[in-house]
Amino acid sequence: MTGLEVSIEKRTDTFHLCVDWKIGNELVVILGESGAGKSMTLKMIAGLMRPDKGVIRINGKTVYDSGDGTFIPARMRRIGYVFQSMALFPHMTAYENIKYGAPRGNAHRTRDAVMGMLKLFQIEALADKYPSETSGGQRQRVALARALIGWPELLLLDEPFSALDTPLKGQMRELIKNIKQEFSVPVILVTHDLIDASATADRVIVYSAGSVAGVGSFNELMKNPASPEVKRLLDITPYISIIENAGKNLTA
Numbered sequence: 214m215t216g217l218e219v220s221i222e223k224r225t226d227t228f229h230l231c232v233d234w235k236i237g238n239e240l241v242v243i244l245g246e247s248g249a250g251k252s253m254t255l256k257m258i259a260g261l262m263r264p265d266k267g268v269i270r271i272n273g274k275t276v277y278d279s280g281d282g283t284f285i286p287a288r289m290r291r292i293g294y295v296f297q298s299m300a301l302f303p304h305m306t307a308y309e310n311i312k313y314g315a316p317r318g319n320a321h322r323t324r325d326a327v328m329g330m331l332k333l334f335q336i337e338a339l340a341d342k343y344p345s346e347t348s349g350g351q352r353q354r355v356a357l358a359r360a361l362i363g364w365p366e367l368l369l370l371d372e373p374f375s376a377l378d379t380p381l382k383g384q385m386r387e388l389i390k391n392i393k394q395e396f397s398v399p400v401i402l403v404t405h406d407l408i409d410a411s412a413t414a415d416r417v418i419v420y421s422a423g424s425v426a427g428v429g430s431f432n433e434l435m436k437n438p439a440s441p442e443v444k445r446l447l448d449i450t451p452y453i454s455i456i457e458n459a460g461k462n463l464t465a
Contacts, residue, residue: 221267230423240393240400242410245420251403255369259294260287293360297372307339307355314359330358350381370402386412
């Protein structure tokens, strides 16, 4: 069974997350406003945070179950994770950052794997450069290469385009879709950006205040929103205004 099953609950002093959903081998966007519980969900899937109760299964394997006490630590979960900050080591070159994500083993095989990722992501010229010497889009490619070099069972992307300008965002969206095809791995992308969701997602899971407000393709949710809240969250009116204003500026 390929996919992910998440049925979890987590309480903090100020927030209550309670979500239940399943995905297959697809590119899924978790869409919602800041503070809706999107990043918290990713952390619990990755094993960086422990739910209060529930079940998480990756490709049919249980990595967390409050019923029997199962909790597989993060280091033993085959998950690629790209944080919003990208979390590259500033004292390491692109080559060294990617190598850090590789499984420990034969040195020659590891070098070949790193060089293969540099080629795949078209960043061979960056091999000896440090993060401070590269652009935001280049750093994003290094972070993705590091996350994928171990051929994970699942790829988690937390607001991966937030620090990029508009032209780079378009390129990176296409790259993520290509990655999905190349690695044939379930991908979860967290965002609050409707363009990210509409341009990349096979399916969208809408979060609102710690709960799932709607699930479906972007077009399905647009045409038949499950609730007034989903309709509000998927309101594209502000984007239309931005596009129209940009066009006026170009012709002025």
